[in-house]
Amino acid sequence: MPDQTFLILVVVLMMAVTFLPRALPLQVNTDHWPPFVARALEYLPVAIVAAISLTPLLIKDQHLQLDRPEFYAAIPTLLCAYFSKNLFLSVAVGTAAYIALGSFL
């Protein structure tokens, strides 16, 4: 087991490098930003959420791998989210599909 001082240092430094990127941009005064930045920022949530949520389902270990339960379970989840507009139902359908597919594939 690594010694306690090392672990405390790890936690403290990890906290610093996690908290500062979250906190510093939020302190900036946005009053004088040019209008095109506002137009670009309008697309930021959808772009970043799409990139971080969908890509790991399509690609694993630098290869397109679609024959995984992660990917198949995403299809009913997306359909359910689109048609039902119900978060709890979509999460239930997605998790159930993932567990069911995991036992077959």
Add this chain to the structure above:
Amino acid sequence: MNETSSSQPLMVRPPRSRTFAEASPVVAGYFTVSFVFGLMAVNAGMPLWLPVAMCLFVYAGASQFAALALISSGASLTTIVLTTFLINARHMLMSVYMAKALQAMGLSRLERWCYAGGLTDESFAFHSVKLGKGAPVNVRYLIGFNLYCHTSWVLGGLLGAICAQYAAHLIKYQLDYALTAMMLYVLVSLCNTRNKLIAALAAVACMGALSMVGSSPFNVFIATFVGCGVGVCLTKRS
């Protein structure tokens, strides 16, 4: 509950129970994932306080798991800290968005620091849907939402660490797909116009192509810029 709140109109501020109801899917998902984190940390030979301290102070899913693997493999402090920084650098983008989106609310410095402490992928996703719809939100709602999520993250880590000896077999259930399903739901909600759908597809295509070349924490930055760029071009044309 008490006399003062019942005499006020209902819509003035969201009651605490509604904040909790809206945060509950994230709360449940976080609890499950951090439970597994606590379990894994103690099974990897870490002291009981480590997963709890990490959940409380670091509060970042992927980088906590990465750090655990690195500590176990005897990596240096520099490697661990740099990896954490790179994995979490994407939060800078989210923070920039929130700086603009929360501008109208006139947050104080302290409120900004508090909000930043709870900024995660999931809270960002949920809050940006709400802000994008123009729903009435206030700072109490946002920070309250984050506090519920953070609390469940810490409690999950603590419980996982305590139950490590008895519950190691629970890892195989992989309930963490709930978090993925939640993000997919949010993605569908965010794609409310044709332009946004195209921007999302552009970001995924770019991120996918980059990930096939090599997995790097910068991929998400490039993909987000491409997605935003495509979006801006579409806005100009229409």
